[in-house]
Amino acid sequence: MIPLYLGIDGGGTKTEVLCLSETGETVGTGLSGPTNLTSTNTGAASFSLKEAVRQALEKASPDSQVVSAVMGLAGMDTQSEYEMAFQPFAEMLKTAFKIENFHLVHDSVIALENGSNNPNAVVLISGTGSICVGRNDQGDSARSGGMDYLLTDQGSGYDIGRHVLREAIKSFDGRRPKTMLEQLVCQHFEIENLENIKMQIYHPPLSKVEVAELAKVCCEAYLANDSAARQILEWAQTEMIKLVEAVVHRLGLEHKPTDLVLSGSIIQLEFMRLPVIARLQAQFSALTPVVPDRPSMYGAAQLAKRLTLEAKR
Amino acid sequence: MIPLYLGIDGGGTKTEVLCLSETGETVGTGLSGPTNLTSTNTGAASFSLKEAVRQALEKASPDSQVVSAVMGLAGMDTQSEYEMAFQPFAEMLKTAFKIENFHLVHDSVIALENGSNNPNAVVLISGTGSICVGRNDQGDSARSGGMDYLLTDQGSGYDIGRHVLREAIKSFDGRRPKTMLEQLVCQHFEIENLENIKMQIYHPPLSKVEVAELAKVCCEAYLANDSAARQILEWAQTEMIKLVEAVVHRLGLEHKPTDLVLSGSIIQLEFMRLPVIARLQAQFSALTPVVPDRPSMYGAAQLAKRLTLEAKR
Known part of the structure; x- marks a missing residue:
């Protein structure tokens, strides 16, 4: 039997799967829709996960077997969120792929694993949402943020996008000096002016991912020297630093x-x-920035292998 | 036939109805659930409206008849929102109460009517949402804000409540100095600490009204001299001024x-x-503040009567 290791990165937009051999070679990869249960339901998430794993294992030899799978899942912060995802995913992986050994972790864990082996390590994630998680050589861990759009998400794409919408309307109704964001938001939604934008925004309400996409509009305005866009992005940087x-x-x-x-x-x-x-190094000079050159699914697959080796000891 | 005038104030939380006689006496009042179509569906809204009108007309004499009804409705900003509400409400009022003459207006119109007869007048509304609307003696009108939680609502109960949640979490995870808001939010949701607050907030997601209710928590902390609460409320004042x-x-x-x-x-x-x-009078010395001593349904009923008199001329 040829042992394989599976790394899964599940998010609110997409799910990425990597299958690694014992020697660290890529056997296959898979890509499908969301598996984050705040973005979709359990049935659809299981279906997406199954499809992405199927793709990743498509070219695996018939006498191979996944000995361990690790899934990092975004938005999974409480025990009940963990259980809601673990049960159906574990069951599906067992039934469809005979995977007995399934580990579900917060997505920050695989991002950290992907970037660092150092016992003292911190990961800052800013995508649709934002979170910071760290560990130290005493075995402690800590986190900040990461509680979604009503409670946190400062410095995330969602929060930048929401600011873009709000500054564009302020420009439109005279509460601030004109900003380029007003015109760029119109272009984004393909409307003439912001008078009737409510239809685009609320019927149905924009998803978190759709709001976060407006961060691109902010970057475009920033690169064209718009001061409102610069304020929003500087504010986001300050929040990431916090x-x-x-x-x-x-x-x-x-x-x-x-x-x-x-x-x-x-x-x-x-x-x-x-x-x-x-700004962080000015405060903490022993901090070494790491930008992973591979997607987080590598961290998950690496963790799957490490957990198996540790279990054998 | 005894003529009656009906004033209706429809919102996202409740609907208030006032029935006035020709001489301005209160014939009856009614109170029911939401009629704002961003908070509920058309069927439930029509049912609420019918019930509140029924209450208001309960004690009316059998030979009386509503000659004109005006409804101010929150959250109604675009033509399609107007049509979506007008058709079913007009039909129900005609069928159930033989009301032929129904006018649907933005809720700021009845709030303005309730507080001022001056041709130069501005109304600032800050409740669950926020908006400012004004008119001048040239016949112009203008508005700012009033486009709901993703686009505007700065200085509203919703925005104050959202800030309360976010500052409480910052206090919890160490991104800001401790604020009393942390403990008060725990009390509000009857939880021990903020570790597991996500369940209360997102399953299902808090409604706009539930977020706005957290403004009370902010006021409580402000009155106890909490600096985070003071910052939030001062920021809200600045946004109202804008x-x-x-x-x-x-x-x-x-x-x-x-x-x-x-x-x-x-x-x-x-x-x-x-x-x-x-702060507004320091800039605009000719501004006279008016705090209406009656709820907005009086403005609506008054407008119903005025429109009838004007139609007769």
Whole structure:
């Protein structure tokens, strides 16, 4: 029997799966729709997961077997959210692919694993949502943010997008000086002016992903020197810094060599990443920024392999 | 036939109806659930409206007849929102109560009518949502805000409540100094700490009204001298002022005697109203604040009567 390891990165937009061999070679990859249960229901999520795993195993030899699978799932913060996802996913993987060994973890865990082996490590994720998670060599862990759009998500694509909408309307109704965002939002929704934008926004209400897509509009305006866009992005940087500061302080990592893994579409933009790193290093000089060169599903597959090796010891 | 006039104030939480006689005496009042179609569906809204009107007409003499009804409806900003509400409401009122003459207007219109007869008048509403609407003696009108939670609603109960949640979490995860809001939010949701608050917030997601209710928590913390609460409320005051400034400038009312009608649960709090008035009067000395002493349904009934008299001329 040829052993295989499966890494799964489940999100609110898409699910990515990587199958690795014992020697670390890619056997296959899979891509499907959302498996985050705040974005979709259990049935649809199981279906997406099944399809992505099927793709990843398509070219595997018939006498191979997945000995361990790790899934990192976004938006899974409480015990009940864990249970809601674990049961159906574990069952489906067992039935469809004979996978007995399934581990479900918060998506920040695989992002951290993907970027660092250092016992002192912090990961800042800013994509649709935002979160910071860290660990130290005492075995402690801490997190900040990561509780979705009503409670947190400062410095995320969603929050940038929501600010874009609100500053565009302020420009339209005279509550602030004109900003380019007004015209760019009209273009984005293909409308003439903001008079009737309510239909586009609320019928049905924009999803979190659709709001987060407006971060692109903000970047476009920023690169064209729009001051409202610059304010929004600088504010987002400050909020990302607060996320990291809180975790660094709680783990006592102020002066210890620590990896800072940066993950997610927003923080990976150079004009967001560089000022955030500079401002954090000015405070915490032992912080080493890491931008993973592979997607998080590699971290998940790596973790699947490591957990198997550790279990054998 | 004894003529009656009906005033209806329809909102996202409740619907209030007032029946007035020709001489301005109250014939009856009615109270029921929401009729705002962003909070409920057309069937439930029609049912609520019917029940509130039935209550208001219960004690009317058998030989009386409603000659005109005016309904102010919150959240009705576009032509399609108007049509979606007008058709079923007009039909129900005709079938159930033989009311032929039904006028549907934005809720700010009845709030303005309730507070001012001045041709130069501005109304600032801050309740669950926020909006400013004004008119001038040239026949122009203008508005700012009033496009619901994703696009506007700065300075509203919803926005204050959302800030309360976010500052409470920041206090919990170490992104800001401790604020009393953390403990008060726990009390509000009857939980021990904020670790597992996600269940209360997202399953199902809090409604706009439920978020706005957290403004009470903010006021409680403010009155106990909490600095986070003070920041949130001062920010809300600044945003209310921006709403009014935009309308005053667009209508050229900077130096003209103008009524400023203040309506809604948030701006009616003395510690919110007084600083907003003081800061606006420092800029626009001809502004006269008006706090209506009767609910907006009086403005609606008054308007119903005025429209009938004007039609007879």
